[in-house]
Amino acid sequence: MIAIVDDEADTVQLFEDVLTTNGYNVAGFTNPLLALEHIKENQKEIDLIFCDYKMPYQV
Secondary structure (H helix, E strand, C coil): CEEEECCCHHHHHHHHHHHHHCCCCEEEECCHHHHHHHHHHCCCCCCEEEECCCCCCCC
16 A cells, blocks of 8 residues: 655645556545554555655644
8 A cells, every 4th residue: 555645635636546547555645643543553554655744733
């Protein structure tokens, strides 16, 4: 599985569309806290993470 984490929903959707079209299993997130929770819970299934390095803090 590939995790996509970015605060721009359009960017997440673009990555998801391209990667799923090419047969990859993708989980996309715009909320970094939800992404971190998902990655921790599924760490054995995550093969690659594309992450925006500067995201706003969300509660």
